[in-house]
Amino acid sequence: MEKIIQLQRKIAPELTQVIEARYNLLRHIQHTQPVGRRALAMMLDMGERVVRAQVDWLKTAGLVEFSQLGMTVTAEGQAMLGDLAEYIRLLHGLVTLETELVEKLNLKQVIIIPGDSEADSAVRRELGRAAAGVLNQHLGDNMTVAVSGGSTMAKVAEAISFSMPSTTVVPARGGLGEIVEYQANTIAAVIAGKLGGRYRLLHIPDGVSEETLEAILAGDAHLRTVADAIRHANILVHGIGEAVEMAERRGVPAETIAEIERRGAVGEALGQYCALPGKVVYVTSSIGLRLDDLAEIGTVIAVAGGSAKAKAILAVAGTGRQDVLVTDEAAAKAIQLLINNI
Structure with a gap:
């Protein structure tokens, strides 16, 4: 895993940045769910348009789901968070x-x-x-x-x-x-x-x-x-x-x-x-x-x-x-x- 991360840093550093950003979004949704996109954007001090694009991707990937109450992390998203946490630990x-x-x-x-x-x-x-x-x-x-x-x-x-x-x-x-x-x-x-x-x-x-x-x-x-x-x-x-x-x-x-x-x-x-x-x-x-x-x-x-x-x-x-x-x-x-x- 460490060798893969080193390769990513050299060949596609933007990939690790995207993974970190989506991990951070997913983690915040997990801790505040159900949460709306506007509230999430304010919490992370990010533009609402940027947050919308990212959470739409997470929804398409099956990691979050939307309801009238707000966004929540799916069971697949919960499992993904565990794997991503170890990746981030190695990355840092x-x-x-x-x-x-x-x-x-x-x-x-x-x-x-x-x-x-x-x-x-x-x-x-x-x-x-x-x-x-x-x-x-x-x-x-x-x-x-x-x-x-x-x-x-x-x-x-x-x-x-x-x-x-x-x-x-x-x-x-x-x-x-x-x-x-x-x-x-x-x-x-x-x-x-x-x-x-x-x-x-x-x-x-x-x-x-x-x-x-x-x-x-x-x-x-x-x-x-x-x-x-x-x-x-x-x-x-x-x-x-x-x-x-x-x-x-x-x-x-x-x-x-x-x-x-x-x-x-x-x-x-x-x-x-x-x-x-x-x-x-x-x-x-x-x-x-x-x-x-x-x-x-x-x-x-x-x-x-x-x-x-x-x-x-x-x-x-x-x-x-x-x-x-x-x-x-x-x-x-x-x-x-x-x-x-x-």
């Missing part, structure tokens, strides 16, 4: 880049989604779908899954399409002061609902003093049970954020944010702020998992994308004990550049 050199990052970041697996999740909502959904697929591969009977919060993790929850009724889902940390849909408790409940399993919630926000946390745990047997379940989770699925942005979302005081910046923090995961090449420089107190707890977790899956998060991903991965990274092309290539410049 992502298979080779995955192997390189596995070695450089000391991970077991790296999955790179073509595109930039910061600029394309379809790529954000693909990130969620890929992470959900990894979870499905590692999930077994009577397991406990810990999940963090955030918009990317909400996409993971949205993408769950399999069941495992014996699963217990718990939040990895206390709550953030953000919209309810992005809180770890909500995401844990949604994933448990999709799996047909159980969930246990943690109604303690991050940032509470260690003394207060100890007092709460001492007086609340239920909370101690939840905390124990979190620490002994079989699988952790978590996001990675930029340090300053996450500190602001957590309501960290301005003087503390300035100190976090002074210490060189660029990434955040599980309430811990990390500097390059992988040093924890500030910790938010909370009941739940920390990065140094991950040695006890069976499988750790990190999911994050966008070139702006490259330093954050590299810093968190550098702390060790991450097994699988699900990211996008923009972040992966930015990470590669950072590694080569260190």
Whole structure:
């Protein structure tokens, strides 16, 4: 396949451009179906006439169908998307880049989604779908899954399409002061609902003093049970954020944010702020998992994308004990550049 792609690039480079364009259209239709041509054109910032010509071709090929509600992808189109995704990955050199990052970041697996999740909502959904697929591969009977919060993790929850009724889902940390849909408790409940399993919630926000946390745990047997379940989770699925942005979302005081910046923090995961090449420089107190707890977790899956998060991903991965990274092309290539410049 790689040899064929190389030949196409030399002899008919316009062919690969057409394939990419039609793949992108098909992928967006899949994620927004049923969708009209005008709405699709606006979503992709393309001329409606160009979109009409391309989707008419896709219809003739039997990959999409039209109805009064809009366009939808046919069963043949769904199968074609899977094949095209692998072609695009080879075309962009992502298979080779995955192997390189596995070695450089000391991970077991790296999955790179073509595109930039910061600029394309379809790529954000693909990130969620890929992470959900990894979870499905590692999930077994009577397991406990810990999940963090955030918009990317909400996409993971949205993408769950399999069941495992014996699963217990718990939040990895206390709550953030953000919209309810992005809180770890909500995401844990949604994933448990999709799996047909159980969930246990943690109604303690991050940032509470260690003394207060100890007092709460001492007086609340239920909370101690939840905390124990979190620490002994079989699988952790978590996001990675930029340090300053996450500190602001957590309501960290301005003087503390300035100190976090002074210490060189660029990434955040599980309430811990990390500097390059992988040093924890500030910790938010909370009941739940920390990065140094991950040695006890069976499988750790990190999911994050966008070139702006490259330093954050590299810093968190550098702390060790991450097994699988699900990211996008923009972040992966930015990470590669950072590694080569260190």
